[in-house]
Amino acid sequence: xxxxxxxxxxxxxxxxxxxxxxxxxxxxxxxxxxxxxxxxxxxxxxxxxxxxxxxxxxxxxxxxxxxxxxxxxxxxxxxxxxxxxxxxxxxxxxxxxxxxxxxxxxxxxxxxxxxxxxxxxxxxxxxxxxxxxxxxxxxxxxxxxxxxxxxxxxxxxxxxxxxxxxxxxxxxxxxxxxxxxxxxxxxxxxxxxxxxxxxxxxxxxxxxxxxxxxxxxxxxxxxxxxxxxxxxxxxxxxxxxxxxxxxxxxxxxxxxxxxxxxxxxxxxxxxxxxxxxxxxxxxxxxxxxxxxxxxxxxxxxxxxx
Numbered sequence: 001x002x003x004x005x006x007x008x009x010x011x012x013x014x015x016x017x018x019x020x021x022x023x024x025x026x027x028x029x030x031x032x033x034x035x036x037x038x039x040x041x042x043x044x045x046x047x048x049x050x051x052x053x054x055x056x057x058x059x060x061x062x063x064x065x066x067x068x069x070x071x072x073x074x075x076x077x078x079x080x081x082x083x084x085x086x087x088x089x090x091x092x093x094x095x096x097x098x099x100x101x102x103x104x105x106x107x108x109x110x111x112x113x114x115x116x117x118x119x120x121x122x123x124x125x126x127x128x129x130x131x132x133x134x135x136x137x138x139x140x141x142x143x144x145x146x147x148x149x150x151x152x153x154x155x156x157x158x159x160x161x162x163x164x165x166x167x168x169x170x171x172x173x174x175x176x177x178x179x180x181x182x183x184x185x186x187x188x189x190x191x192x193x194x195x196x197x198x199x200x201x202x203x204x205x206x207x208x209x210x211x212x213x214x215x216x217x218x219x220x221x222x223x224x225x226x227x228x229x230x231x232x233x234x235x236x237x238x239x240x241x242x243x244x245x246x247x248x249x250x251x252x253x254x255x256x257x258x259x260x261x262x263x264x265x266x267x268x269x270x271x272x273x274x275x276x277x278x279x280x281x282x283x284x285x286x287x288x289x290x291x292x293x294x295x296x297x298x299x300x301x302x303x304x305x
Contacts (some may be wrong), residue, residue, distance in 0.1 A: 006116035050092025051244030059239040066199035105173035215249025219240035
């Protein structure tokens, strides 16, 4: 039977490298409809805002390229408007990734806690996202500063920190501890499995980058036509639409990477702590058994074992 990821033990398992990637896409297939509905309500509005902001800014740049330097301070897509549009787009992108991370992990946490027959809805997820998103934002700022310092002083400490701290948000949402505890917990889990975590991130990055080119095709086509000085009817609207399409695509492709990290977290938890195994042992004997009637057997039969 196909794993539908509706029980806690569906997540708390040891998985090898390929199984973690397979579990990521199997989860998206099994939970795609309810998860998509949650993302539609919580994440998509901000992603659209980000895409439109980026699109307006990009359309302004295309307009200035076509009109020359005289348009730098004039017209609806002047330099000030471009800067404001890009600022809105970048801010929207950061908020989109923040909400996506919080929504994905809170969705999984609720899916593990709720009965299998109960669907996880936006109304259930949103109160938890609203709380955890602020902690993810504050923690993300601190982690970004620490990792950046590692990159500035020497490249390899930055890489080590980035990989070692990659499960941080999964630890934070699933274990509900303070920053310092989550920080040390990441190093505790990744210790001895740094290369496995790095390899998983690298493979997911390759998949994300390769598939992401599909969402960039409309933008590249518009850029090519602009460079070739080919007139583009409705250029501004098309640029905004292309940029919005690319932004939403990048959000969709970020989700599998975050889920792969989550399955790596559960994998490391099982290796280090065996939480899932303890749950399995504790559940033995708790399920009601159906008595087997002996009327179906003859006296010389031994029954089933």
